[in-house]
Amino acid sequence: xxxxxxxxxxxxxFSYGLLFVFGHFRDFFRKILDCFxxxxxxxxxxxxxxxxxxxxxxxxLRIQDCFGRPISSAPDVWFDVVQRYSNDNxxxxxxxxxxTRCLNLGSYNYLGFAxxxxxxxxxxxxxxxxxxxxxxxxxxxxxxxxxxxxxxEIVANFVRKPAAIVFGMGHATNCATLPALIGKGGLIISxxxxxxxxxNGARGSGATIRVxxxxxxxHLEEVLRQHIAEGQPRTHRPWKKIFVLVxxxxxxxxxxxxxxEIVSVCKKYKAYIYLDEAHSIGAVGKTGRGVCEQxxxxxxxxxxxxxxxxxxxxxxxxxxxxxxxxxxxxxxTSPAHLYATSISPPAAQQIISSIKVIxxxxxxxxxxxxxxxxxxxxxxxxxxxQKMGFxxxxxNDSPVIAIMLYNxxxxxxxxxxxxxxxxxxxxxxxxxxxxxxxxxxxxISACHAMEDLLKALEVINQVGDLIxxxxxxxxxxxxxxxxxxxxxx
Numbered sequence: 150x151x152x153x154x155x156x157x158x159x160x161x162x163f164s165y166g167l168l169f170v171f172g173h174f175r176d177f178f179r180k181i182l183d184c185f186x187x188x189x190x191x192x193x194x195x196x197x198x199x200x201x202x203x204x205x206x207x208x209x210l211r212i213q214d215c216f217g218r219p220i221s222s223a224p225d226v227w228f229d230v231v232q233r234y235s236n237d238n239x240x241x242x243x244x245x246x247x248x249t250r251c252l253n254l255g256s257y258n259y260l261g262f263a264x265x266x267x268x269x270x271x272x273x274x275x276x277x278x279x280x281x282x283x284x285x286x287x288x289x290x291x292x293x294x295x296x297x298x299x300x301x302e303i304v305a306n307f308v309r310k311p312a313a314i315v316f317g318m319g320h321a322t323n324c325a326t327l328p329a330l331i332g333k334g335g336l337i338i339s340x341x342x343x344x345x346x347x348x349n350g351a352r353g354s355g356a357t358i359r360v361x362x363x364x365x366x367x368h369l370e371e372v373l374r375q376h377i378a379e380g381q382p383r384t385h386r387p388w389k390k391i392f393v394l395v396x397x398x399x400x401x402x403x404x405x406x407x408x409x410e411i412v413s414v415c416k417k418y419k420a421y422i423y424l425d426e427a428h429s430i431g432a433v434g435k436t437g438r439g440v441c442e443q444x445x446x447x448x449x450x451x452x453x454x455x456x457x458x459x460x461x462x463x464x465x466x467x468x469x470x471x472x473x474x475x476x477x478x479x480x481x482t483s484p485a486h487l488y489a490t491s492i493s494p495p496a497a498q499q500i501i502s503s504i505k506v507i508x509x510x511x512x513x514x515x516x517x518x519x520x521x522x523x524x525x526x527x528x529x530x531x532x533x534x535q536k537m538g539f540x541x542x543x544x545n546d547s548p549v550i551a552i553m554l555y556n557x558x559x560x561x562x563x564x565x566x567x568x569x570x571x572x573x574x575x576x577x578x579x580x581x582x583x584x585x586x587x588x589x590x591x592x593i594s595a596c597h598a599m600e601d602l603l604k605a606l607e608v609i610n611q612v613g614d615l616i617x618x619x620x621x622x623x624x625x626x627x628x629x630x631x632x633x634x635x636x637x638x
Contacts, residue, residue, distance in 0.1 A: 151553065168207065215565065226601055260503070260596075301313045304468050308441075312476035313476060331354050347425060370414045398433070403542065405544045406424075426439045426456040531543065534552065553618075554576075554589060564576050566615060575589070
């Protein structure tokens with residue numbers, strides 16, 4: 150639960166209200182003007198209509214220069230951000246030939262493998278020469294190489310599961326796997342802040358979906374007990390199967406899942422656990438094996454383990470790990486395995502090589518050093534932001550750090566001011582987060598040197614003072630009383 154000062158919440162509601170009122174006024178006059186112009190689409194229903202279209206036109210486009218900034222270099226600690234300009238009030242953005250060298254606080258390059266690596270890069274180049282950039286085929290046709298089989302064995306051993314299957318896209322891993330595991334007559338109980346890929350996969354399954362309060366094992370138990378007692382809608386028959394869907398590290402909050410407690414609840418009610426480790430695998434745990442290792446949970450207690458290779462491993466794709474029977478079943482039923490092109494051989498080699506570095510199988514201790522450094526960097530950066538007075542959410546050891554902004558006017562202000570000082574940050578707002586909970590999401594890397602972190606802290610501190618986002622007592626010098634704040638999830 151995030152506590153927002155009432156004055157901040159009131160000003161945020163007022164800002165959004167103002168934007169919505171002016172947006173509807175502009176749409177009203179636009180309809181009047183459109184009456185005097187003929188259209189070739191008379192008789193057609195509008196192809197883009199509804200709240201989403203209104204939000205994009207009247208709110209998002211005003212600040213779209215803060216999102217989707219193109220880069221022209223590898224997403225290393227420092228990278229080149231392409232400069233853009235607009236001649237029509239941000240409706241369209243045009244690229245220039247100029248670039249700005251910026252400190253990268255936005256990429257998921259947790260262990261630094263996204264840039265050239267002394268062990269990984271030569272092997273990836275050799276694989277490109279030996280195979281090709283793409284297999285041009287699904288796994289069940291001609292898309293399975295020796296690298297894919299090796300990768301699945303290595304991933305299974307790394308996450309300590311009997312077997313694994315890999316896919317070419319992380320988002321599609323959830324979207325394609327959940328409908329293959331559960332369908333009509335099943336019950337999905339999902340954390341309220343789960344990622345969009347989990348939500349889409351659950352919706353596509355046809356199962357009944359219920360939501361429990363974010364990271365609340367007690368509410369999860371309440372929901373489980375209620376729906377097991379009630380059974381299926383109308384018929385009240387027992388559920389065919391029940392899945393509980395959670396994430397290892399929640400990507401917008403940087404919070405660790407309360408996995409031990411959730412495992413205990415699921416065991417009690419005989420529900421399967423589906424764990425998404427997109428942001429936790431490779432980034433947390435003594436040897437980088439994710440949230441199970443971090444929190445002391447036996448991987449045998451987690452039925453389905455999902456993860457992606459786009460964060461800690463500097464590649465692309467995703468995996469599902471579980472029992473041999475489960476993986477064999479997915480190879481027969483998952484559309485991402487049967488119909489989608491398999492993961493690129495150079496990308497597969499990148500994952501294999503990076504895992505070997507993490508485990509020290511490259512003959513060095515660089516993997517252990519990277520894991521120690523990302524923990525140190527993340528905890529140092531988070532603690533310094535809190536000392537400055539920022540509202541920061543997330544848990545220790547998590548490389549995802551969210552600085553709360555709340556007010557929509559402060560989203561572009563924070564982003565543009567940071568860019569002026571050569572610091573690139575990622576902004577997240579509605580619909581990726583609840584309406585009141587806009588934030589800047591910082592992603593820390595093991596490759597960030599202390600000078601880089603101090604530079605970022607100096608800039609963020611200056612920008613925070615300039616636009617007024619130091620909401621906590623350390624920044625304002627005033628204690629927020631419980632009655633002076635509202636709670637939001």
